[in-house]
Amino acid sequence: MATNPLQFLQQVRSETAKVHWPNRKEVVTTTIMVFIMAALTSVFFFLVDMVIRFGLTTIIGVAG
Template identity: 85%
Template sequence: MATNPLQFMQQVRSEAAKVHWPNRKEVVTTTIMVFVMAALTSVFFFLVDLVIRTGLGAILGFGG
């Protein structure tokens, strides 16, 4: 069933009113959490890379 543009805009406004828009505190908290998790992930993969590089160097005999 096709709707006209006016009905469509009314439906869009109705649906947008149902959305939970975060407040400033929620945005700051989740942003900090994202940066912390990105830092922890980068440290984890750095350490995994270091272990693999060291292990391969020891196995192949040219590690340092």
């Protein structure tokens, strides 16, 4: 069942009206949360890397 371009545009407009568009406060809040989570994730992986590096240098130091 094909629709003509006018019907398609009407459907797009109708669906777009249903979208919840965030306000400025929501955008700022979620942006800050993304930066915080990215920082926490980078610190976590840095610490994991340091533990793995320490373990490997200890193993290699004992074996070598």
